Amino acid sequence: MTVKTRGRPRGFDADAALDRAIEVFWERGYEGASLADLTDAMGINRPSMYAAYGNKEDLFRRAVARYAERDMAYAQEALAEPTAYATVERFLKANADALTLPGRPAGCLSIQGGLAGGSDNGQVAQFLAASRLAGEKRLAERLARAVDEGDLPAGTDPADLARYVMTVSEGNAVHAAAGADRASLYATVEIALRAIPRL
Amino acid sequence: MTVKTRGRPRGFDADAALDRAIEVFWERGYEGASLADLTDAMGINRPSMYAAYGNKEDLFRRAVARYAERDMAYAQEALAEPTAYATVERFLKANADALTLPGRPAGCLSIQGGLAGGSDNGQVAQFLAASRLAGEKRLAERLARAVDEGDLPAGTDPADLARYVMTVSEGNAVHAAAGADRASLYATVEIALRAIPRL
DNA sequence: CAAATTCTGTACCGTTCGGTATGGATTGGA
């Protein structure tokens, strides 16, 4: 892997441009975001985009990866909480915050991006579903540890509980995209937490 | 309103064709469903579709209306249950069934149809959000009655509880679209029900 | 039968889509 030193240097910041692309995909979805929308927001023209990222789908995958790593860092932090309840509580509340951040699109890129498969035979939808499932699995592993540690009642199914938490999170994303405010999501989270077993 | 008796009679069943259109929108979303996809599935050609329904968006709205009336009839039935808990339980379980009906697209048309706004400035997404919110409101009214009747603890906020139930339902729809099976949705429902107050 | 009316089928419209060929601009290396 050699650093390209010869030749004309790139005239834009690829990471900053990717951040602009994230917002476009977030607002309009994968199919709804046209190359014109994207390159306009990114401040570059089409060939520069293709040279830097590959094609539209590659750009989207990079956008999702960067989004997951930066805008969903709270999920990793929640896993570090000492108890299962604290993990779930922190995740759901931070998620509610993230879904309603002022100045950013409402909802979640992973869900806004696309649920239904269009002409691409649903590859993008499958990719998004797989990335959501990966998060669910990490949470299930954390909850399994909680069962081992006696932090959750014996017999609790960590996979079921993790799926429930992610279901609430996804439902909140749907609500946020429809315009629900932060207080509403918080109220939902409070009710949802009643279903989490505590000792 | 006169019955058109003169002229060549229509060569297809408009309701049956609408049912085929529902499945296409359900699988591919509003933007992902092209006129070619739709008219192929409906077994008619383009001018017949425009004459019978107006345009693509009108067709979609009719599809959603028919879907809500027929494929979501279980929601109305759930409202007739005697207690709030039975209402929520029946709704969430019937919803899980509907999201995983064999031979039909997985998930829910109202969510698959489109969350993000494309080039139409999000009119379709807003329409879908409004129709989902209407269902939430009906549930809230039913739960308010339950509070009045002493079926739910005094002080329970019916709007919050209804939003929670719809959130679980929407999250299940996202999961179902990603391939979750019926047993998984049932397990989620069982956990979710623990958050519903009982006397 | 003829006229009026309505639907069907083909073939097309302008626009937008994702993607690219090409040539000039800008840089490092020799």
Add this chain to the structure above:
DNA sequence: TCCAATCCATACCGAACGGTACAGAATTTG
């Protein structure tokens, strides 16, 4: 200074998009 390499900008490509003009087929009314 000249070349190789890389990037930027314009202008374009074929395909697919939603939507429609138009002619012919089928039916009711007179």
